[in-house]
Amino acid sequence: MGQQIDVNHLNIYYGNFLAVEDVNLHIAANKVTAFIGPSGCGKSTVLRSLDRMHEITPGAHVTGEVLLEGKNLYAKDVDPVAVRRDVGMVFQRPNPFPTMSIRQNVLAGVSLNNRKIAKSDADDLVEWALRGANLWNEVKDRLDNPGIGLSGGQQQRLCIARAVAVHPQVLLMDEPCSALDPISTLAVEDLIEELKSDYTIVIVTHNMQQAARVADYTAFFNLKAVGQPGHLEYFADTSTMFNNPQNEEAERYVSGRFG
Amino acid sequence: MMAQPQSSPKADKAPAIDFDKFNPTRSYTAARKRKDVAMRALIILAFVVALIPLVSVLWTTLVHGARRLNWDFLSHNMTNVIGGNQTPSGGYGGILHAIVGTLEITLGAMVISIPIGVMCAVYLIEYAGGSKLARTIHLLVDVMSGIPSIVAGLFAYSMFAILVGPGTLSGFEGSVALSLLMIPTVVKTTEEMLKIVPNDLREASLALGVTKQRTITKVVLRTALSGIVSGSILAIARVIGETAPLLMTAGYIVSTNANLFSGEMTTLPVYVYQEYSKYHANCPADAGSGCVTGIPMERAWSAALVLIVIVLILNLIGRIVAKVFAPKKK
Numbered sequence: 001m002g003q004q005i006d007v008n009h010l011n012i013y014y015g016n017f018l019a020v021e022d023v024n025l026h027i028a029a030n031k032v033t034a035f036i037g038p039s040g041c042g043k044s045t046v047l048r049s050l051d052r053m054h055e056i057t058p059g060a061h062v063t064g065e066v067l068l069e070g071k072n073l074y075a076k077d078v079d080p081v082a083v084r085r086d087v088g089m090v091f092q093r094p095n096p097f098p099t100m101s102i103r104q105n106v107l108a109g110v111s112l113n114n115r116k117i118a119k120s121d122a123d124d125l126v127e128w129a130l131r132g133a134n135l136w137n138e139v140k141d142r143l144d145n146p147g148i149g150l151s152g153g154q155q156q157r158l159c160i161a162r163a164v165a166v167h168p169q170v171l172l173m174d175e176p177c178s179a180l181d182p183i184s185t186l187a188v189e190d191l192i193e194e195l196k197s198d199y200t201i202v203i204v205t206h207n208m209q210q211a212a213r214v215a216d217y218t219a220f221f222n223l224k225a226v227g228q229p230g231h232l233e234y235f236a237d238t239s240t241m242f243n244n245p246q247n248e249e250a251e252r253y254v255s256g257r258f259g
Numbered sequence: 260m261m262a263q264p265q266s267s268p269k270a271d272k273a274p275a276i277d278f279d280k281f282n283p284t285r286s287y288t289a290a291r292k293r294k295d296v297a298m299r300a301l302i303i304l305a306f307v308v309a310l311i312p313l314v315s316v317l318w319t320t321l322v323h324g325a326r327r328l329n330w331d332f333l334s335h336n337m338t339n340v341i342g343g344n345q346t347p348s349g350g351y352g353g354i355l356h357a358i359v360g361t362l363e364i365t366l367g368a369m370v371i372s373i374p375i376g377v378m379c380a381v382y383l384i385e386y387a388g389g390s391k392l393a394r395t396i397h398l399l400v401d402v403m404s405g406i407p408s409i410v411a412g413l414f415a416y417s418m419f420a421i422l423v424g425p426g427t428l429s430g431f432e433g434s435v436a437l438s439l440l441m442i443p444t445v446v447k448t449t450e451e452m453l454k455i456v457p458n459d460l461r462e463a464s465l466a467l468g469v470t471k472q473r474t475i476t477k478v479v480l481r482t483a484l485s486g487i488v489s490g491s492i493l494a495i496a497r498v499i500g501e502t503a504p505l506l507m508t509a510g511y512i513v514s515t516n517a518n519l520f521s522g523e524m525t526t527l528p529v530y531v532y533q534e535y536s537k538y539h540a541n542c543p544a545d546a547g548s549g550c551v552t553g554i555p556m557e558r559a560w561s562a563a564l565v566l567i568v569i570v571l572i573l574n575l576i577g578r579i580v581a582k583v584f585a586p587k588k589k
Contacts, residue, residue, distance in 0.1 A: 053466055058388050085468030095459035098586035099481050109467035112477050149588045159463070166467055 002200030003069040003086075003169040004029040005050060010064035012045050012054060019045050021229040023064075025219060027170075032192060032201045034211035034238070037221035037253070042230030043204050046221070047172050050202065051087035052080040068170070085109075088168035088199075092175040094155035096147035096162070103143040105158055106130060109166035125165055132198075133161035134191050153184020157191065164199070171195065173203040177210065189214050208254055212242050220250040317567070324564025327351065327557045333358070333565070337513035343540035345549040352554075354562045356515035360430060360524035361569065364509060365499050367434025367519055368441055373491050375438075376445025377480075383446075384453040385475050404443030411439040412504025419508070430516070430524035433509035437498040444497060448490025452483035485585040492577030496570050502528040527566040534559035 005027040012020040020042035027033045035043035048054040049062050052073060066073045073083050096105045106126045110117050117125070126143065130136040135157045139150070147158055156176060163171060173192070177185040192201060192214050205211050211218050218241040222233035234247035245251045283291075331350030340352035379396065387393030415436035419427040456479050464474040480487070510523030511533055525533075534555040542550035551557070 051466065053462065056462070056465060081465075081468055081470050083468075084466055089462075089466035091459060091462065091466075093459060095457070095463045097460060097463070097478060097482070099484075099584075108464070109469070112464060112467065112469040112473050114473065146587050148586065162463075162467065 001169070002030040002196070002198065004200065005170065005202075006067040006070075007046075007050075008065045008067065010046070010049065010062060010066060012042065012049050012062045013060065014057065015059035018229045020049075020221075021231045023232045025232060025235060027200060027202060028217065029200050030196055030198075031216040032196050032203060032214050033217045033219065034215035035202065035204045035219050035221060036206075036208060036211050037230070037233070038223070039206075040226065040230070041221040041223045043219075043221045044174050045230075046232075047174055047202060047204050048089075050170070050172055051089055052083045053089060055080065085166050086168055087170040087172060088163035088166060090156070090159050090163055090171065090173045090176050093179050094152055094159050096150075096155050096158050098146070098148045100147055101144045102130075102139050102147050102150070102158060105147040106161050106165050108162055129161040129165040130158075132164050132195070133157040134187060134194070135161055151184070153180050153187055156180060156184065156188060160188075160191065160195075164195070168199065170200045170202065173201065175204050175206060178206060185210070208242070212238060218242070220245075220247070220253060222249055222253070320560060320564050320567060323557070323560035324562075326561070327554075328561045328564060332558075332561055336515045340513070342546075343542045343550040343552050343554045344546060351551065352558065354527065354530055354558075354565060356512070357525045357527045357530040357562060358565065358569075359515055359517055360509065361499065361526040361528075361566070363517070363519045364430050364433045364437065364505065364524060364526055365495060367431055368437035368498060369491070369495060371434060372438035372441035372445055372494070376442045376491075376494075377449050377487060379442070379446045380449035380453055381475060381480070384450055385471075385479065400443045400446050403439070404447070406439070408436075408440055408501050409503045409507070411436045412507040414439060415504065415508045428508060428510035428523045429521055430509050430519040433505045433524065433526070434519070436504040436508045437501060440498050440501065440504075441494045444494035445491055448493065449483070449487050452486035452490065453479060455486075456482045481584075482586065485581040485583075488584065489577050489581045492573055495573060499570060499573070500528050500566065502532050505529050506532070527562050527569070531559045531562045531566070534562065 005025075007023050007025040007027070010020070010023040010025075011018060012023075023046055035047060037043050045054060050066055050073075054060050054062065062074060064074075068083075068086060072078070073087075097108060100108065103122075103126050104111065106129050107117070107122055110122075110125070127136060127140075130139065135154060138154060139145075139158075147155065150158060156179075160171075160176075177188050180188065189210065192203065195201060196216075203211075203214065215238045218236060218238045219232055220234040220241065221230050223230040234241070234245065234250040236245065236250075240246070241250065242254050245254060329350070331348055332353040334355055335346065335348060335350055335353035336356035337352045339346055343351070346352060379400075383393050383396060387396075415432050418435065419429070419432045460478055460482060461474055464478045465471070469477075505526050506529050509526060509529070511525050511529055512523045513525075516522045516524050537555040540550075540552050540554050542552050
């Protein structure tokens with residue numbers, strides 16, 4: 001089952017630069033929440049702060065809190081490595097490990113941490129994750145082939161399989177389809193639809209049709225001017241966002257009359 | 260298209276452009292072709308000129324070196340060799356002790372410098388960022404890659420003189436001197452290899468809840484491994500031919516010493532140098548036709564050939580290892 005996330009007064013910094021200002025957001029469990037907004041408004045930054053990937057950039061830090069099912073991810077005694085096991089992430093460009101086979105890629109989250117896993121357990125986990133990512137039927141006969149030999153769309157689903165294999169509660173997706181062709185995009189979108197029964201999904205997208213298609217809720221981020229911090233402008237369920245937004249900026253953005 | 264300035268009633272209009280004017284003329288195209296031919300000829304010529312010394316060295320070494328290169332030469336050392344006379348085994352002495360010395364001392368240098376060099380590069384790329392310490396280390400590595408090999412020899416010699424005692428000579432001392440020359444090369448090539456590992460992979464690993472240490476050892480170093488191996492082989496190829504620092508630190512003996520940590524050792528380059536210094540061997544008047552006065556030079560050539568072959572084999576091994584570890588598509 002997925003878990004809900006509450007973001008309270010989150011300010012995100014790169015060094016001294018305030019990149020995103022005062023975000024307050026509720027991300028519902030087992031729903032798809034989309035982040036939209038113009039380039040540079042900080043939607044990816046917010047996404048990366050939900051699994052503490054933001055702070056691997058030198059100098060980056062946050063204030064405020066992110067509550068995963070009530071537990072603050074930024075509490076002092078929380079290990080960021082443990083957070084990333086509860087909150088998985090899929091990136092813009094498919095990034096399977098080039099030295100690993102398809103099977104090893106799926107098992108990477110387990111094996112890289114040197115956890116011993118019996119072969120039969122590993123076989124089950126690989127099949128479960130690849131079935132979960134709608135990739136099993138395409139690759140079941142060549143699990144020992146290199147992961148980077150797959151097509152772009154298959155690689156992205158392999159990355160999703162790799163992310164779900166560590167069994168997170170939440171899946172973050174940073175423009176997961178922007179490097180894919182329309183057919184692969186459709187496959188990934190169908191997959192998102194299926195995954196939301198097991199995971200809470202947050203997706204950043206530049207494609208508003210995609211947000212309209214896959215998301216239950218949509219958050220619109222905006223920035224006043226270049227160099228100014230981004231902020232959460234408007235949050236609504238997706239049909240309101242795209243049909244009847246109660247916010248002028250959001251209305252102009254979703255109808256394409258922006259700037 | 261010709262410009263037609265009068266036809267426009269509007270005054271505020273973009274200027275009409277005759278694009279035909281910008282097309283390359285026939286003479287320009289011809290000139291470009293001539294230049295292409297000339298530059299091609301020049302580049303091929305430069306390539307041939309660069310090849311001449313290389314082929315010449317290989318050929319000369321092969322011709323001179325093959326003469327005395329046989330199993331007896333490879334399996335004996337220089338004990339019981341008197342002047343240009345034949346030894347009881349029927350040969351004229353050999354290089355077994357020098358091959359053993361070269362392999363052991365180089366292996367010792369590898370064992371010291373590759374871990375230090377790789378760890379230094381990992382620190383610089385994965386941890387230090389652009390910090391002051393990192394920049395200082397960078398500078399030091401650059402300076403170190405420029406130190407003359409004789410200085411490395413002096414350093415190792417004086418270090419062992421202080422730690423072990425004055426006048427100490429041993430194979431390991433030679434390894435230390437060589438590792439000083441190897442470390443900068445290993446650091447630099449490893450750094451370059453780590454830089455080209457896509458950041459995506461680090462993020463993918465961290466996002467799976469893998470610790471930074473495991474990300475570095477299992478993903479970053481693993482992905483860069485093939486490049487690190489070939490870089491290290493290059494570094495070895497550079498130091499395996501060093502003579503001066505080894506003459507100072509490992510010394511020169513005629514018998515085989517397999518103990519890296521005690522006693523003098525001979526390496527192939529030092530052997531070549533020593534034989535070349537003798538130039539002539541004495542043949543007493545009553546010596547038979549088996550006595551060869553020019554034998555030292557012939558031994559030097561054969562040893563040089565063996566050294567080249569060892570470097571070649573190392574390169575081959577490096578290529579094979581690099582290929583095995585390289586990321587594959589199919």
